Amino acid sequence: MQKMLGLARFAALMSSLLASGSALAYTGAKWNLPEGVTEISHEVHGLHMMVFWICVVIGVVVFGAMFYSVFAHRKSKGAVAAKFHESTTVEIIWTAIPFFILVAMAIPAAATLVKMDDTRNADLSIKVTGYQWKWQYEYVGEDVSYFSTLAKTSNKARQLQSGVDVNTVDNYLVDVDNPLVLPVGKKIRFLITSNDVIHAWWVSQIAVKKDAIPGYINEVWTKIDEPGTFRGVCAELCGRDHGFMPIVVKALPEDEFKAWLAEKKGGGEQVAAAATTSVMPAAATMTDAAPAAEAPVEVAAVTPAPAAAAPAAAAGKSKEDLVAHGEKVYKGNCAACHQVTGAGMPPTFPALVGSKVATGPKAGAIAQVLKGKNMMPPFSQLSDDDIAGVLTYVASSWGNKGEIVQAADVAAARK
Structure with a gap:
């Protein structure tokens, strides 16, 4: 039985060592603070390594002394614990040494912090x-x-x-x-x-x-x-x-x-x-909630395109084409917050279903996208086609009966 327990402990130890080795091989040196590419980053890295090695030395000394004491003065060898209440000399030593160590670390650290805060004379x-x-x-x-x-x-x-x-x-x-x-x-x-x-x-x-x-x-x-x-x-x-x-x-x-x-x-x-590319602009604002509850609800990038309307946009796209393009924009950038169903997650991410902005005059929806409102930033960096498509998609989905928006409408609103 004892032999089986010993084998089990050995197997557990080897498994831990192999797992640690695999982790080190996988991560390489990524766990350490990088040296960086600036004078300050080099100083910060130097301070980091100095403090690290000080801690290593302290750990080795403290745990080494502790393990040695436990092993060399164990009861089975007949060791008897000393009986004393205090030692002024020992207390002075173990107070003074940490004090000087902290001062030695604080002086160079303070000098680096002063440099980091000096933003004068910037180019x-x-x-x-x-x-x-x-x-x-x-x-x-x-x-x-x-x-x-x-x-x-x-x-x-x-x-x-x-x-x-x-x-x-x-x-x-x-x-x-x-x-x-x-x-x-x-x-x-x-x-x-x-x-x-x-x-x-x-x-x-x-x-x-x-x-x-x-x-x-x-x-x-x-x-x-x-x-x-x-x-x-x-x-x-x-x-x-x-x-x-x-x-x-x-x-x-x-x-x-x-x-x-x-x-x-x-x-x-x-x-x-x-x-510049951005995200679904109208979803966060097409809401009937109070203005204070509105917030920007961007998620990620949309394919960039020139801000000015393309020549073909002047004639206007069909509703089907606008909705098809707008659906791609919506699903890739807006559905994470407002959900595929447009139900949103109120109050943070308001519903688009039945929203007065989504179903109201298109000028209002375009203006909110281009200029923003309250906490929502403007999204004028989106292309006219993207804005027209996503607004038409939202205005035509989930039972909404809003107006069709063309790229030319967006281009006109930019002026």
């Missing part, structure tokens, strides 16, 4: 605004602004019964349609806020993590040393699609960045609109 300022569930980037003083949402490939694959193997999707759930483009070697100041709930903008490789709080602006900065693409996530639970608003930073040499910025400026609003 470029970028306002970062969090939305449920995407990011908006505004290059302050440069007249460039756009939204960044989950990439279309990831959005399609994440849908229930999509039939897509997520292992075949590059950068699944950590890729976007429009990355934040930054110049290498320049000090960039971020002004981080939110339009709805608390988010957190976090890119570990550039050592930036700040909360995005409605009505408040947090400041932080970075200076990237080398070109590359760096990925991050929202680090604050912000709602049902919290996991689907990734961050991608693309660092370019200064001359390439200037060319990119000039192209963005040159195209004006149309370039920003064509380069």
Whole structure:
């Protein structure tokens, strides 16, 4: 019996070791803090490793002494415990040593924290605004602004019964349609806020993590040393699609960045609109609920298209074509919140069935999509065809009897 128990313990131990080895082989070095590509990230990594090894040494000393004492002074060897009440010398030692260790860690950490908070003399300022569930980037003083949402490939694959193997999707759930483009070697100041709930903008490789709080602006900065693409996530639970608003930073040499910025400026609003994709715009607003209860209900990306109406749109599409296109937009971007049936999940995600906005004058629905309302941001970056299709689909589904919307109607409303 004892032999069987010994074999069982040995088997359990080997299984644990094999599982640990497999986990290490699978994850590689991903569990550790990355060194990053900025001076601050290198300092943060250095502090992290210093504290880690201090903890390792303390752990080895403390547990080593404890296990040695238990083994060497066990009762079976006739050891007798010492009987004393206190030792002033020992208490001074075990108080002084941790004190000096903490001071040794605090001095370099405080110096790094001071550097992290010094946003003065920035070469470029970028306002970062969090939305449920995407990011908006505004290059302050440069007249460039756009939204960044989950990439279309990831959005399609994440849908229930999509039939897509997520292992075949590059950068699944950590890729976007429009990355934040930054110049290498320049000090960039971020002004981080939110339009709805608390988010957190976090890119570990550039050592930036700040909360995005409605009505408040947090400041932080970075200076990237080398070109590359760096990925991050929202680090604050912000709602049902919290996991689907990734961050991608693309660092370019200064001359390439200037060319990119000039192209963005040159195209004006149309370039920003064509380069930006977003989500189902009307679902969150076509509601009879009180304005205060309305909230943006975007889910993921829609295929980008030029903001201006195509020549064929002038003649108008048939209702069948509009509904067919709008259904694709709706199912890929709106059904997660408002449900395939349009019943929604009140009060957060209002029903579209019988909504007065959905069944009322089309001008009102178009205006809400283009300009937003209350907490809902504007979605003018969607193409005219997408807006016309999804509004017609919602206005014609689930017993709704609304008006047909053509791309030309949307184009006219933009003016």
